[in-house]
Amino acid sequence: MYKVVRKECLADVVTLLEVEAAPIARKARAGQFVIVRQREDTERVPLTISDWNREAGTITIIFQHIGRSTTELSLVEPGDSLRDVVGPLGRATEVEKSGTVVCIGGGIGVAELRPIAKAMKQAGNTVISIIGARDKSLIILEAEMRASSDELFITTDNGSYGRKGFVSEVLADLLKDGRKIDVVYAIGPVPMMRVIAEQTRPHGLKTIVSLDAIMIDGTGMCGACRVTVGGQTKFTCCDGPDFDAHQVNWDELVARKKMYLPQEKEQLERFHESCAGGCGK
Amino acid sequence: MSKQLKEREEMPRQPADVRNKNFEEVALGYTPEQAIVEAKRCLQCKKKTCIEGCPVEVDIPEFIRLIGEEKFMEAAAKLKETNALPAICGRVCPQEEQCELTCVLAKRDQPIAIGRLERFAADWEAAHQNESGKCDVTDEPPPSDRIAKVAVVGSGPAGLTAAGELACKGYDVTIFEALHDPGGVLCYGIPPFRLPRTILNREIDYVKSLGVSIETNAIVGKLYTLCDLMEDGFSAIFIGTGAGLPQFLKIPGENLCGVYSANEYLTRINLMKAYKFPEYPTPINIGEKVVVIGAGNVAMDAARCSLRMGAKEVAIVYRRSRTEMPAREEEIENALEEGVVFQLLTNPVRFIGDENGFLKQMEVMRMELGEPDDSGRRRPVPIEGSNFIMDVDTAVIAVGQNPNPVVRECETDLKTTKWGGIVVDEETMATSIPGVYAGGDAVTGAATVITAMGAGKKAARAIDQYVRGKLKETK
Numbered sequence: 001m002y003k004v005v006r007k008e009c010l011a012d013v014v015t016l017l018e019v020e021a022a023p024i025a026r027k028a029r030a031g032q033f034v035i036v037r038q039r040e041d042t043e044r045v046p047l048t049i050s051d052w053n054r055e056a057g058t059i060t061i062i063f064q065h066i067g068r069s070t071t072e073l074s075l076v077e078p079g080d081s082l083r084d085v086v087g088p089l090g091r092a093t094e095v096e097k098s099g100t101v102v103c104i105g106g107g108i109g110v111a112e113l114r115p116i117a118k119a120m121k122q123a124g125n126t127v128i129s130i131i132g133a134r135d136k137s138l139i140i141l142e143a144e145m146r147a148s149s150d151e152l153f154i155t156t157d158n159g160s161y162g163r164k165g166f167v168s169e170v171l172a173d174l175l176k177d178g179r180k181i182d183v184v185y186a187i188g189p190v191p192m193m194r195v196i197a198e199q200t201r202p203h204g205l206k207t208i209v210s211l212d213a214i215m216i217d218g219t220g221m222c223g224a225c226r227v228t229v230g231g232q233t234k235f236t237c238c239d240g241p242d243f244d245a246h247q248v249n250w251d252e253l254v255a256r257k258k259m260y261l262p263q264e265k266e267q268l269e270r271f272h273e274s275c276a277g278g279c280g281k
Numbered sequence: 282m283s284k285q286l287k288e289r290e291e292m293p294r295q296p297a298d299v300r301n302k303n304f305e306e307v308a309l310g311y312t313p314e315q316a317i318v319e320a321k322r323c324l325q326c327k328k329k330t331c332i333e334g335c336p337v338e339v340d341i342p343e344f345i346r347l348i349g350e351e352k353f354m355e356a357a358a359k360l361k362e363t364n365a366l367p368a369i370c371g372r373v374c375p376q377e378e379q380c381e382l383t384c385v386l387a388k389r390d391q392p393i394a395i396g397r398l399e400r401f402a403a404d405w406e407a408a409h410q411n412e413s414g415k416c417d418v419t420d421e422p423p424p425s426d427r428i429a430k431v432a433v434v435g436s437g438p439a440g441l442t443a444a445g446e447l448a449c450k451g452y453d454v455t456i457f458e459a460l461h462d463p464g465g466v467l468c469y470g471i472p473p474f475r476l477p478r479t480i481l482n483r484e485i486d487y488v489k490s491l492g493v494s495i496e497t498n499a500i501v502g503k504l505y506t507l508c509d510l511m512e513d514g515f516s517a518i519f520i521g522t523g524a525g526l527p528q529f530l531k532i533p534g535e536n537l538c539g540v541y542s543a544n545e546y547l548t549r550i551n552l553m554k555a556y557k558f559p560e561y562p563t564p565i566n567i568g569e570k571v572v573v574i575g576a577g578n579v580a581m582d583a584a585r586c587s588l589r590m591g592a593k594e595v596a597i598v599y600r601r602s603r604t605e606m607p608a609r610e611e612e613i614e615n616a617l618e619e620g621v622v623f624q625l626l627t628n629p630v631r632f633i634g635d636e637n638g639f640l641k642q643m644e645v646m647r648m649e650l651g652e653p654d655d656s657g658r659r660r661p662v663p664i665e666g667s668n669f670i671m672d673v674d675t676a677v678i679a680v681g682q683n684p685n686p687v688v689r690e691c692e693t694d695l696k697t698t699k700w701g702g703i704v705v706d707e708e709t710m711a712t713s714i715p716g717v718y719a720g721g722d723a724v725t726g727a728a729t730v731i732t733a734m735g736a737g738k739k740a741a742r743a744i745d746q747y748v749r750g751k752l753k754e755t756k
Contacts, residue, residue: 007520023499023505024504027503027504037461040553041560041561041562042562043553043562043563044461044553044563068562069562080483083461084461084497084498086459086460086461086498086499086500086504087500087503087504088503088504089500089503134382137378166354216545216548216549216552216563217460217469217525217548217551219459219460219500219525219685220525220526220686220687220688221469221525221526221527221544221685222527222542222544222545222548223529223541223542223544223545224541224542224545225526225534226536228536233529233531233535233536238686238687238690244452251638252536252638254638255537255538255637255638255639256536256538256638258538258637258638259538259539260564260566263558263559263564264564265561266559267559267564270559
């Protein structure tokens with residue numbers, strides 16, 4: 001069992017949990033994830049390791065309540081325990097001194113971007129970060145991102161905070177201004193990552209994205225998370241989650257992510273009925 | 282031989298049209314009376330050829346003699362002297378290629394139903410254990426007297442066997458399992474209608490009772506490296522990580538929604554209990570028309586699961602003929618009886634999807650058999666111009682698995698073959714790293730439960746010698 005020691009509500013539907021998992025905390029690196037199974041009768045949910053404390057033996061996960069599993073997970077309280085937490089899974093992000101690194105995070109993607117930006121900064125890079133969300137209330141980890149960045153840009157779709165517009169517009173300006181950029185990391189919703197990939201492609205600018213395919217075991221055993229990258233089938237869990245944005249078959253990824261939409265909807269409705277509006281949102 | 286040979290006792294099964302709608306066990310097991318009748322068919326040969334066919338060398342005539350004398354508990358104890366998992370082996374071993382093949386009776390008639398008897402004795406013991414209290418393991422040395430610590434990676438058949446053997450030899454054994462439940466392929470792969478989970482858990486509990494602890498959610502290579510384990514005081518390590526890397530066909534459309542690897546399909550159903558959706562929330566998409574590509578035991582499992590999940594038409598699509606099918610005859614017959622259709626000498630060419638990326642059709646072509654290939658089976662050769670389209674909602678690819686990559690990718694000193702199998706010394710199962718041993722599908726690629734168990738047993742002996750040798754040196 002994995003005890004929850006801290007819970008924070010970061011935004012309307014975004015929760016942070018700090019969980020006791022000393023062996024995982026010892027090994028975790030930027031870009032890796034865990035799979036959480038809250039109880040015996042819940043799904044295995046892949047979640048980014050957003051932070052870790054090797055001394056305290058804890059890891060931090062941050063997630064948006066979208067389906068039933070994440071909604072249920074948002075209801076745990078400090079002192080409660082999670083049935084299963086396995087990790088650290090996936091290949092860690094390749095962190096090297098490249099020069100100037102642009103770290104772009106959309107919505108909940110910032111949870112994963114944080115350790116990457118931090119590691120990039122520690123490796124001696126100049127870090128320019130761009131984080132965005134629909135609305136001010138959904139901007140998360142601003143202080144943490146600021147601490148790891150030489151420059152931080154914030155955008156909101158509705159202009160309620162920072163610059164009005166999308167993260168891609170900031171990147172477009174940086175490119176237009178002829179800023180020297182060596183690598184771009186983009187983590188967020190698929191449409192965002194896709195736009196960024198198309199922006200950097202003409203410049204031949206190395207762009208890495210982190211994909212969140214549907215997964216079960218996370219150890220390369222089942223192949224549910226397969227994606228096509230550069231014309232080859234890869235497993236997101238073992239070969240990723242980081243991939244070359246210019247090589248990803250986005251249409252396939254989008255289709256595969258929608259594979260269980262009806263069942264997900266049914267589960268969420270079932271869950272809301274079962275607690276008659278007394279839980280979740 | 283003057284004795285009139287009797288036919289072997291049939292084992293009762295659920296009727297085909299009932300069982301293809303539930304996940305309860307198909308075979309129901311012998312009654313005590315049936316078991317005794319079957320046991321008495323055994324000739325009790327002096328030269329025990331049946332044992333030669335058993336990878337873990339069970340004293341077959343002896344346990345059968347005990348059943349014949351109505352000493353069922355003693356029979357179970359005899360089995361467990363050499364086999365920690367008799368209720369599993371009795372159910373999933375391909376006895377017809379092993380002990381029952383080398384049974385003397387097989388030459389002129391039906392061999393003794395060794396598997397069924399093994400299963401009977403193991404089940405009898407489980408059902409009556411508490412009455413007698415005799416079979417509880419009490420003579421294991423307390424932890425402080427343990428010789429040394431040994432780590433076992435993976436809790437499938439190879440790992441459970443190695444762990445059980447080592448515990449019996451006096452070692453402090455910890456199994457590290459990556460998934461949330463132990464059992465490996467016995468848990469995520471083999472469906473409950475072939476191996477009920479109560480039986481599996483009972484056998485795992487037995488291994489634990491020998492003094493083995495199991496740490497789940499522990500993925501070796503990521504959470505702990507082999508080096509970490511050595512530093513943590515483990516004197517030796519056994520790797521039994523199985524063949525958990527699914528093979529695909531590498532044809533167009535393979536990543537459409539609705540095309541599954543057999544591993545994913547079976548994991549969703551068995552491990553995540555998708556057959557109890559929506560009570561258990563892990564979903565699976567099983568349409569009306571399901572095709573399973575391949576003809577091994579895993580393919581039969583996937584096909585039979587599909588029927589139970591409510592599919593209307595389920596076909597096995599196989600590029601060779603019935604004769605070459607690698608599945609056990611028993612499983613092929615079960616599948617046919619339950620309504621699975623065999624589309625033989627047929628090979629997929631591509632999958633065709635709809636505008637949303639969901640599978641809707643599969644193009645296949647007819648094959649004919651040519652000269653035998655390396656495996657000794659006749660090679661399938663495509664018939665030009667024979668292509669046709671099948672309407673398909675769900676496709677399951679069950680054409681084999683390669684060894685799981687996690688450990689080998691994280692441990693660069695570990696020598697592996699081109700296809701990812703861990704290289705071992707066949708006598709000792711020792712790998713290229715001193716003190717590290719391996720066995721089962723991680724070494725051979727997908728094979729059977731019992732060969733993995735045999736390898737686990739062999740490795741346990743070698744590990745015992747290795748550790749004792751090392752202890753002597755340091756003294």
